[in-house]
Amino acid sequence: MRWSGLRAMTTATAILVTAGSPAVGTAQTGGVREVSATERGVIPLQTRLRYTTMVVLPDGEEILDVLCGDRDFWVISATHNIAHVKPARAGAETNLNLVTSSGAIYSFMLTEKSSPPDIKVYVQSEEGVPAGKPKYYSAAQVEALEAQIEELQAAARDQARHAEEAIAAYRQEYPARLQFPYGQPKYEKPFFVRSMWHDGEFTYLKTDATELPALYELKDGKPSVVNFQVREGTYVVPKVLDRGYLALGNQRFTFEQQER
Known part of the structure; x- marks a missing residue:
């Protein structure tokens, strides 16, 4: 009987503790x-x-x-x-x-x-206030931006160096590409041609002429007008010419590659 009462009291206490715990x-x-x-x-x-x-x-x-x-x-x-x-x-x-x-x-x-x-x-x-662009930046953001700028600058320096190396190599190689298969031209008026050559891509005519002539290319015996640019007394043709002539009125200066 005494044991039963103690069990009942313990059970009641446990219920109270459980209920009171948040x-x-x-x-x-x-x-x-x-x-x-x-x-x-x-x-x-x-x-x-x-x-x-x-x-x-x-x-x-x-x-x-x-x-x-x-x-x-x-x-x-x-x-x-x-x-x-x-x-x-x-x-x-x-x-x-x-x-x-x-x-x-x-x-x-x-x-x-x-x-x-x-x-x-x-x-x-x-509410009603739109989010604006950042006015300030954290140190980490600034460091990341500086790192990106440094990478871009390094890439630009590399590209500039490669360009300089390519130009130097081209200048060193270019003289070997020059060919003079047209022979020594006669320095006669009105064309006054001093020399003629090509580099495998362009044809050049160095002249002291005061009047600009027309330039023709001969293919299969038929002439066709060729456009060219003048740079400090040098006619620059954007192709390699095999045969052709300069024309000024009724006068002509003919040329032809002699070495093939």
């Missing part, structure tokens, strides 16, 4: 809230010793600077768009400003009390 999920849910930030508003944060309050700013924000009125009794850290706030003294009060890359400044009033604290606070942007 669920952890409920306590966490109670510490979560959403607030709307305004340009001139200050958001109150309720903190508590041995608790950390997480502040989540809108997506896309990047916290660049943390300004706290009392660094001695408040431990604050920030990364990306999340800040963690933890008091180090009972009854401590101070203000907090979070400066972001968009140029927005989020202001908070921090208070430590024994009442239930804010565990997680989601900050929403002011």
